Amino acid sequence: MQLRFWLVTGILAVVLGTTLPQETVCRAPDGKNGIPGAPGLNGRPGQKGDTGEPGKPARRTGIRGPKGDEASRQFPPHRGNTVVFDNIITNQEDSYSAQTGEFTCRIPGIYYFAYQVISSGDLCLSITKNKESVVSFCEDNIRNILQVNSGSCVLSLAIGDKVSVITSSLQNMIYSGSEADSVFSGFMLFPQMG
Template structure:
């Protein structure tokens, strides 16, 4: 017997409007999750941080999926998958920062001012495979002040989004 799209071979004489993969009863059935994306900016009052550890970007512009916490500066993965993270930092002097995943360094940046003593942009980014509950943040290191800043003309941002 030949079946046409929509015919249900398990129940002869009936027609199912959806193919088997769309009915939720097969291994190919995939329920799409909502988007996950965030962009958060450093506040002017948090410029030139002197601490080690997570940098808190408290001015949240987008937090689709509610994974980013401005209180801690940590993104907690709500859905498994591949994610892209980027940090763009305005610097004036020495800046040392890295993207961490679950306490392990993924990528890092070390920046010093050029002889012309002008502000610069330092950026790092990476694609990271995450499981639900994994944590990602921007970490500072160094014995003294980091020259990461924000002004009316310059922003420092941390952003991430789920691919695909």
């Protein structure tokens, strides 16, 4: 009998709970807010916005230096171990000599120099400052195919300092031909003050 009572009471509660609207259910007042939970995961990215207005031009912060120098060579003449790039591409300050293969500093400053030389065999090259090697780069060319050898450095130069590219006497396989050019270039990054 007790089992029947609880069965009827349970069914009645279920039927009444589903048929009564929520507004008529007796509710207690809301309690105090709890502590905030942990932040959730980021949502999906939104749609791309409209293109903005163009920015204002930047203010010039540097000092305008001289133009760079660049020379190339197709058929390499040599003066001792100095590599002479005899085809002048630009020489704004007339600082590079196609006769000696040397760049002579006319304005003291910090300069960047780079070369890209085509070789048909093993090749070792150095960038020199006043005939002293600053950096050296060697490339082995086991297959004896045309390959590009490159090197670069940043130098602090005073008036009259000379920069050139030299070969070692043992490994000097600079390519001579019309298919490709070798290039030597340099330019001032900024002048030295004081």
